[in-house]
Amino acid sequence: MTSSRKIALITGAAKRLGRAIALDMAQAGWDIIVHYGTSSTEAQQCVADIEQLGRQAVAIQADLSLESEVSTLIARCEQAMGLPTCVVNSASLFDFDSASDFSYAQLDRHMRINTAAPVALARDLHQARTRKGLSHSHPAVVINLLDQKLANPNPDFLSYTLSKAALLEATTLLAQALAPAVRVVGLAPGITLVSGDQTSEGFEQAHTRTPLGRSSTPADIGAAVIYLASAHAITGTTLYVDGGQHLQHSGRDVMFQTS
Numbered sequence: 001m002t003s004s005r006k007i008a009l010i011t012g013a014a015k016r017l018g019r020a021i022a023l024d025m026a027q028a029g030w031d032i033i034v035h036y037g038t039s040s041t042e043a044q045q046c047v048a049d050i051e052q053l054g055r056q057a058v059a060i061q062a063d064l065s066l067e068s069e070v071s072t073l074i075a076r077c078e079q080a081m082g083l084p085t086c087v088v089n090s091a092s093l094f095d096f097d098s099a100s101d102f103s104y105a106q107l108d109r110h111m112r113i114n115t116a117a118p119v120a121l122a123r124d125l126h127q128a129r130t131r132k133g134l135s136h137s138h139p140a141v142v143i144n145l146l147d148q149k150l151a152n153p154n155p156d157f158l159s160y161t162l163s164k165a166a167l168l169e170a171t172t173l174l175a176q177a178l179a180p181a182v183r184v185v186g187l188a189p190g191i192t193l194v195s196g197d198q199t200s201e202g203f204e205q206a207h208t209r210t211p212l213g214r215s216s217t218p219a220d221i222g223a224a225v226i227y228l229a230s231a232h233a234i235t236g237t238t239l240y241v242d243g244g245q246h247l248q249h250s251g252r253d254v255m256f257q258t259s
Contacts, residue, residue, distance in 0.1 A: 009033040009084040012091025014043035024222030031056040064117040074124040089118035107159040114163035136180040146188040151246040156253035175236030183235035190215035190242025211244035
C-alpha cells in the first residue's frame, strides 16, 4: 500500500446505506473493502459494481457480534487489499424494543454490533498503523454512523438507542485516545431509508417532517462521509446530516410519525 492510496473498509456495505456509501466513495477515488455478515450475493454484486466504476474492491465476511471475528478483520483487510485509511462503521442492528419488553439479550446483541465492533476496529486500525510507523501528517479516520435521535431522544428502540449513545461517547473517547494516528468522527443521519414495517407512503411523510422539509438521502450521507474522510482537522465531533430533524422534538421514533 502506498501512502497515497485511499482504501476504505465499510461495514454492512452489501446493502442499503452501506452499499450507497461504498459506491459514492468508489466514485470519489477510493478502493473499497465490502464487509458483509450474511449477504454474500449482494456483497459480490457490490464488488462488481465498484469495479465497473474503475476502482478495486473485495468482499470480506465477518459476524460483528463475535469478538473473535471482529478482532481479525483489519488484518484480513490488510492481507486482501491493504491497510485501510478509512473505516466506516455503517453496519447496525435496529430491532425494536421498549422499556416494557427490554431484555439483557436484546441489549447485549445491540451493544456487540453497534458499539463493541466499531470500538474494536478503531483500536485495531490504530495498532496496525502504529506498528507500521505510518506518518501522522494525514491520519487514518474512523467514521461512526450514529442517529439524529441522540439529540432528540424518545424511548422507542431502547436497546438500539442505548448502543448508539454509547458509540457517540466512544467517538469522543477514541478521538482522544487514538490521536494523532487516527481521527474518529461521528455522522448522524436522519430518516434516510424505509425501515421495518414502514410503508413507502409513511416514509415519504416522515421524510418531510424537518425544518428543511426533507431529511437525509443516501447521497447526502455519502457526500458527508467523503467530506469527513478528507477533513484532516476534524476529530471527536459529530456531524448531523438530517435536514434539521434533530431540532424537532418527537415523543415517538420518526418512523411511527406518519399520520
